[in-house]
Amino acid sequence: MDEAVAGIYARESSYLGRYVQMGIASGRVLRVSFPETPAEDAEDDHPILERIFEYLEGVEEITFEDVQIALTVPxxxxxxxxxxxxxxxxxxxxxxxxxxxxxxxxxxxxxxxxxxxxxxxxxxxxxxxxxxxxxxxxxxxxxxxxxxxxxxxxx
Missing domain, CATH: 1.10.10.10 (Winged helix-like DNA-binding domain superfamily/Winged helix DNA-binding domain)
Incomplete structure (x- = not known):
């Protein structure tokens, strides 16, 4: 899957007891949130979301320093x-x-x-x-x- 695909991606985490949802645009992560229910148009297949779930499984120390984030903050x-x-x-x-x-x-x-x-x-x-x-x-x-x-x- 192309990491540059824009959209909303979400998957339920049994460890967290809620969904992990992220928004992507131009190949950059805009937001990560933890809703009780995902956005209606959310898809569940994205490489970054997969890495987040590997991290949550605690199998190994997953890092995210290579993930591009669109920091729209001061x-x-x-x-x-x-x-x-x-x-x-x-x-x-x-x-x-x-x-x-x-x-x-x-x-x-x-x-x-x-x-x-x-x-x-x-x-x-x-x-x-x-x-x-x-x-x-x-x-x-x-x-x-x-x-x-x-x-x-x-x-």
């Missing part, structure tokens, strides 16, 4: 989310450490800490941008999904 939030993508599978950092790791941010500046928390909360592609690896920050995934993802990675 530039300062983009920098935070790009830094989150660099946190390795099974590792976790705190919000202050993430601010320290992100270029031009200062963990002692309250505005920068708020920026980090906002970027995590508004992350359009949880799992692909693993905000669940930030232990004391919000996640864009629903809390039960976030906890399952943390558990999967032993966090």
């Amino acid at each position: 530039t300062d939030q983009r920098a935070v989310l790009e830094t989150v993508r660099e946190i390795p599978y099974g590792d976790q950092v705190g919000v202050d450490a993430l601010a320290r790791m992100t270029p031009d941010l200062d963990p002692d500046d309250e505005d920068d800490v708020v920026l980090v928390r906002t970027a995590l909360d508004e992350n359009p592609t949880p799992i692909l941008i693993p905000d669940h690896r930030v232990r004391d920050g919000p996640s864009a995934a629903p809390p039960p999904v976030e906890q399952k993802l943390r558990s999967l990675e032993g966090l």
